[in-house]
Amino acid sequence: MRTISSKVVKKCITRPPPLLLSNTSLTSMASFNVPNQNPSSLIDDFTKFCCQRDLPRAMQALELMHTHRIWADCITYSELIKCCLARRAIEQGKRVHVHLFSNGHEPKAFLMNMLINMYVKFGLLKDARDLFDKMPERNVISWTTMISAYASAKLNDKALEFLVLMLREGVRPNMFTYSSVLRACDGLFNLRQLHCCIIKIGLDSDVFVRSALIDVYSRWGELENALRVFDEMMTGDLVVWNSIISGFAQNSEGDEALGLFKRMKRAGFLAKQPTLTSVLRACTGLALLELGRQVHVHVLKYDQDLILNNALLDMYCKCGSLEDANAVFVRMVEKDVISWSTMIAGLAQNGYSKEALKLFESMKVSGIRPSYITIVGVLFACSHAGLVEEGLYYFHSMKELFGIDPGREHYGCMIDLLGRAGRLREAVDLINEMECEPDAVTWRALLNACRVHQGVDVAIHAAKQILRLDPQDAGTYVLLSNIYANARRWNDAAEVRRAMDNRGIRKEPGCSWIEVNKQIHAFILGDKSHPQVSGINIRLNQLIHKLMGVGYVPDTNFVLQDLEGEQMQESLRYHSEKLALVFGLMSLPKGQTIRIRKNLRICGDCHLFAKLIAKMEQRIIIIRDPVRYHHFQDGFCSCGDFW
């Protein structure tokens, strides 16, 4: 006979008397299923199975113990609960719960906490809460488990409410509690209050709390505060580095994100998947293809990481290199809805709408269900290729085919689609029948649609709506004023200007970036600080002259076209993308693709200029604006002159 630990014996003797006993162990009994067990060996077996994580046998033993009204020690039960959790065995977990409560008094607090945590992890928040309410003495762990559960379920009010209740009961929160509750902050006010408490009780040096603070400050756009929390860190921690880098990357502050990444490497930290994902995102935002390629080399170490591959796909698409994107896509063993959506939207944004729709068909064949975002990409593809009927079909059947209700973004694509097709009336009807309130982005789609077919009245209405919803939108003021000027409504035009001045709103100057020899060169309208500016201007004038010889006429009709704004006619020729383009011609070897990114949408004249240069100089030119991509080759653009 095996020896039983004294702990186990002590637990047993408080229980009802055992039955008649044979000495056989459950292992040999399993096939006979005869419950005439010696309690000590039964508990022994149970303990053994639990430690071995042999859930079926452990449960079998548990049922026998239950019938015989025998209980084991707490440690063994905790092993069993862990085992249920690991196997996601919900029913078994519930049986353990029943068993633990069948012996007349409450299980120990730590077992109760484990059960609560188990229910939380199974997504059974209500069961967790019931158990929590039953506990006579809830400790910091019970509270934290519930708070963390509410925070993950995005029940932010509940999480914050529980923090208050907990304090009222006199239980002191620890770093676990704060790092959980921070994620439930639903406003800066809450965040600042929590941050105060955290500093006051000295928990701000905990790395978990620190990374949570950084995440939440970043989520609310308070990057200075995030950085302050980061810079107070003395010890150094990989996750905290990742938090701050992703904070900047997600707020479109790619430069800062990349700078921090360099600092991180200098500090001796090794970039893992989350780091690389954020760095890729920064490259995506800045259109840094070459840096992106270098990051790709490091990504190879995590060959089949889905999220990382998705980020890589997006980077290549947004940097205009669909060959690279496709190569990654084909090599991916696992593809999820994000992979497909990224690729579909990427093709569409680069002007390859037909390919995007073909890919959408393959996606359906592959059995991955399209999401809300997938359909945005599909409709975007239709609108940019003028595929009106296809677009209308997908729009009207998306609910039935994919179970997705059309949202703002879908309406935006459809307004764009109808507007381009000259069906402005229908676009207006559509905006009127939207179930959700149109936002500034929706109205901007309508305003943009007016550009193509000069719907002045609709444009004025749309612009007014945009300014009502987003009074800071400088571009719309300029555009509205230009529309009035063009309609000879001088007083209205002047009034828009005045409103703009009164509110202190200034138009962001046009800016273009180009990468040459691993250096980013920026060209800003009206800024002459680039060292080669005079050479560039001489070359630009030569080119314009040469083009005019073959029939190029600078397109000065940019009332509804030029989103770069209020430049005088002659400054058209100094639009930043022209300067960047000429600089590219001068500094990149013959035959190499010229890639330019700009902050505002390209104007009609620059678009024409790029097409002609592409032909005359035999270059592929890719210009990315905030919305889409223009691949110029041999006198044509992939956007088909719609953008």
Add this chain to the structure above:
DNA sequence: ATAGGGTTAG
């Protein structure tokens, strides 16, 4: 026994 970082549109 309780806590952390990453991907798609607009």
